[in-house]
Amino acid sequence: MESDVLRELYEKYHQKAYLYVLSLCRDRETAEDIVSEGFEKAFLTVEGCPEGFFWWLLRVCRNLWLDTLRKQKHQGGEMPEEIPVPEDALSGVLQKEENRRLYTAMNRLSPADRELLIWHYFGGLSIRQMAGLRGISETAVKTALFRARARLKQKLGGEKP
Structure with a gap:
């Protein structure tokens, strides 16, 4: 190049x-x-x-x-x-208090769940791109992302997955 x-x-x-x-x-x-x-x-x-x-x-x-x-x-x-999500990457997305709650909840997730959520929501990666990075099928990524969101919701005080 x-x-x-x-x-x-x-x-x-x-x-x-x-x-x-x-x-x-x-x-x-x-x-x-x-x-x-x-x-x-x-x-x-x-x-x-x-x-x-x-x-x-x-x-x-x-x-x-x-x-x-x-x-x-x-x-x-x-x-x-734990693999943290830096607050800088989250600023501007949520208000400060929500930011802290999300940061804490993300840190309580597994590294694999955290990585998928960061890629998808903060990195803007598509399901196809995440599948390529992980070396797994798009269906597997969709399932893992669904479960990661459910676990995050539970950590934030929502319903259990």
Whole structure:
């Protein structure tokens, strides 16, 4: 790809990718490292068309984060139980009090549920895109998303799923 195209892709997607990775790893420095490495790998491996670049970048970053977790576990560190959703990613979506309630409820969900909800509602990914990132069928994503929403509703004080 041309350097102008690469620069444009970086400027367009860096902040979104950073917020996504920050929501996974909870550490700004680690998130920046993962996003930087993710852009490098995505630039080298995406096959010519920038249309699918963002989704490829998210997949690369997610895999790098999982690699980081495996290394931490192998080195004696523990894998985090909770993966937070940064309040910055939620601001403007809900009023401040609702924001805190949602943040708390999201943290009580499993990492898989939290990730799907972040992708769909805050990242704007379609069912098809999430299926591609997860490597599962669209039907499986729909089912998982339905269940994640039900569990979130329950955490927010709604009915049990």
